[in-house]
Amino acid sequence: MSAPDLSLESNLHNLERALDARPSLQRSPLEARALKSGVLTGLTWVAALIAAVPLFSVIYMLFVEGGSRLSWETLTALPPSAFDLGGGFGNAIVGTIVMVGIATLISLPLGILAAVYLAILEPDSRLAHTVRFLAKVLTGFPSILAGVFVYAVMVVTMKTYSALAGGVALAVLMLPTVILAAEQAMAMVPKKMKDAAYGMGCTRTQVILKVVLPTGASGILTGVMLAIAGAAGNSAPLLFTALFSDYYLSSLTEPTASLAILIFNFSGMPYDNQIQLAWAASLVLVLIVLVFNILARLIGRQKY
């Protein structure tokens, strides 16, 4: 190895060369890489916009077509007969709320307890794997089959269509959503929090009641609201179970009106009045789901 050249000129020369070799840090938007990135970003933007179109157009249509018929009368009156003017769907609102209420009362405790088993007690047992698989299958279950099933089990044996049967049919549809969402929410509670609770001397039940459920509550609630929204708008399972009624609900064991079925019935009728009511009922259905969603968000907000 020769001795390093320490002359001033040589070192200046090296410095100049180093300065020239500085990399350019400026944008070059026409470079292939940048172009590709730009095009793909644009595509995702367009896709997101297209995905929002159906939702917004439906809501727009509901307000335009149904908004004008919305009044105290439509919200409380009974459905009109064929050539009548006016009328409303108060009984269908009550029916929908009662049946969704029944379905929630059934699917919520059952679903959350099942989720406790899946997420905490025996997450890897054969039963857990089977239940998880079946719940996933059931989320894609055709809703009309839930109606047929409950028709066979309840309507035939009780010899009447009823709000009870309608509620059970909706519960069958809600259950898998509740189970899977609640399991997910509970599984996301950090292990270190559970360890802390065990370390304090909690029994397993106390760990679940005092730490896992409160910590996972907002996630569980989100899942429940999704399930309720799905159930409230479902007409197929009610066709065979609750049927319809032109009167207010007076007992849980008689045919019961619901918004979904009213919309289904009225939208096919050749009368303007009924068609307008169907639009208004659709708007009310969407608003009910929206209001419940907002309420649930407020109640279940992650506090800490």
Add this chain to the structure above:
Amino acid sequence: MNAIPETMAVAPAPARNGAVMDCQLQKVFYGDFLAVRDSNLPLEKNKITGFIGPSGCGKSTVLRSLNRMNDLIPVFRFEGKVTYHGQDIYDAKVDPVVVRRYIGMVFQQPNPFAMSIYDNVAFGLRLNGFKGNLDERVEKALQGAACWNEVKDKLKNSGLSLSGGQQQRLCIARAIATEPDVLLMDEPCSALDPIATRRVEELMVELKEKYTIALVTHNMQQAMRVADTTAFFGVDISQGSRTGYMVEMGPTKKIFEEPEQQLTREYVRGEFS
């Protein structure tokens, strides 16, 4: 709460040199894997016993055997005896849940519950059906954990809103609120920065006035700073797998300056880790 729990009260056998707990561990298995063998160590009252040793030497496993936290791992199996005031906590009649109420634990990662600072500290008291003045005990615990001044104006805020070091001191407050006899600390400073570490170390030295402490640490300087007694754990690879065991235990100064075992000497001199 400092009294011997009734459910565990048996004629207390005299423990070795006034030890509150005496661990006579013969074998600990995870499934078929022998994780730790032959580790006998007494925890003396109002002393800090440090557990040091290389990774995988079983020091955390031994610590977690002292309040039966390992029972949460289904494949865990313990052979031997851990006496607490003379009673074997692995006796079939003993309820591990009750054991954990008297032998508190502070974990490696700060793990406050997703609730307010106040509720975090009050958690154990409420769990035990405490009927006295809750506010007073919460304040006392937070003062004991040297974080009262920082949190006294925001007791309703989330425990998770605090910084890492504050969270860890909150967890210590939560653990001492029920005034347990023994405090097990599993690398309580490993997730903290040096300043927070110093505060927790100072706190440990204050806490030993009232509690008996076992401290697992990766940090030899930490053991030197706070531990009265130090137990060194090593890994035995002679049987083809890695089995931890206690090599030597003694006064901290002796372990670090003139240990009896060659392995301990090499470790404390930083010749392997």
